[in-house]
Amino acid sequence: MALFKKKQSFAPVPGAMPRHIGIIMDGNGRWAKKRGLPRVAGHREGAENFKRIAEYLLDLNIEYSTFYAFSTENWKRPQDEVENIMSLLVDYLHEWMTMQKEKNMRLHFIGDRSAFSPQIQSLMAEVEEKSAHYQNHLNLALNYGSRSELVKACNELLSEGNRNISEDDLSAHLYTAGQPEVDLIIRTGGEKRLSNFLLWQSAYAELYFTDRLWPDMKKQDIDDALAFFAHRERRFGAIIQESGKR
Numbered sequence: 001m002a003l004f005k006k007k008q009s010f011a012p013v014p015g016a017m018p019r020h021i022g023i024i025m026d027g028n029g030r031w032a033k034k035r036g037l038p039r040v041a042g043h044r045e046g047a048e049n050f051k052r053i054a055e056y057l058l059d060l061n062i063e064y065s066t067f068y069a070f071s072t073e074n075w076k077r078p079q080d081e082v083e084n085i086m087s088l089l090v091d092y093l094h095e096w097m098t099m100q101k102e103k104n105m106r107l108h109f110i111g112d113r114s115a116f117s118p119q120i121q122s123l124m125a126e127v128e129e130k131s132a133h134y135q136n137h138l139n140l141a142l143n144y145g146s147r148s149e150l151v152k153a154c155n156e157l158l159s160e161g162n163r164n165i166s167e168d169d170l171s172a173h174l175y176t177a178g179q180p181e182v183d184l185i186i187r188t189g190g191e192k193r194l195s196n197f198l199l200w201q202s203a204y205a206e207l208y209f210t211d212r213l214w215p216d217m218k219k220q221d222i223d224d225a226l227a228f229f230a231h232r233e234r235r236f237g238a239i240i241q242e243s244g245k246r
């Protein structure tokens with residue numbers, strides 16, 4: 001039985017629900033291979049699952065979620081695979097336009113979008129504009145790499161004439177400016193690494209790794225990750241006093 005039901009009415013333990021979840025969607029290729037299908041079939045199913053899980057996080061009222069869909073390194077994949085992921089992206093953007101009322105989330109495309117076709121860039125801008133009034137935020141990381149994001153932020157600060165910069169200055173120049181830090185990172189597909197994803201923003205995040213391949217990731221698996229998170233003792237480098245307060 002699912003731990004959290006849609007539109008659940010349980011009173012969450014304060015601090016037990018993450019405000020911001022990052023998800024590394026890994027394992028599409030292996031999911032397809034296991035079924036004797038081409039890798040693109042895995043990405044298609046992965047894209048469908050992205051929509052299901054994004055909606056579930058919205059049902060759970062998770063305020064911010066960030067999904068890693070395409071990294072700065074993913075361009076090195078075979079051209080037909082890259083083209084296929086781009087066409088899944090276009091399909092999603094078009095689909096979002098027709099379903100925006102139901103989806104009820106504010107989309108942000110994080111990453112260097114200048115590498116995308118003018119058609120994709122203009123769809124991204126349209127979706128961001130049309131969703132700007134929604135409350136819950138969904139970041140879709142596309143052509144995203146944390147290191148290049150940090151370098152971009154530093155260069156912007158330098159070009160503004162800064163000589164000394166604070167952590168807040170740097171945070172304010174990231175794609176996630178104004179958003180809370182990541183509380184929980186979930187990675188599917190069995191690897192235990194961050195792969196250049198939200199390195200700054202997840203400095204104190206809890207890390208949850210599962211062998212589940214992304215297309216197989218179910219709501220129950222999200223519940224399991226949330227239960228794991230709820231049982232973590234988050235100290236942020238401090239010591240927990242007897243009262244439980246930092």
Ligand code: FPP
Pocket residue numbers: 025026027028029030031043044046047050068069070071074085088089092189
């Ligand atoms: C990692 O699995 C997945 C990717 C690099 C692409 C992720 C893309 C999607 C989930 C679909 C895109 C969705 C939208 C809406 C654009 P992998 O291919 O590295 O899997 P493997 O490790 O098993 O080979």
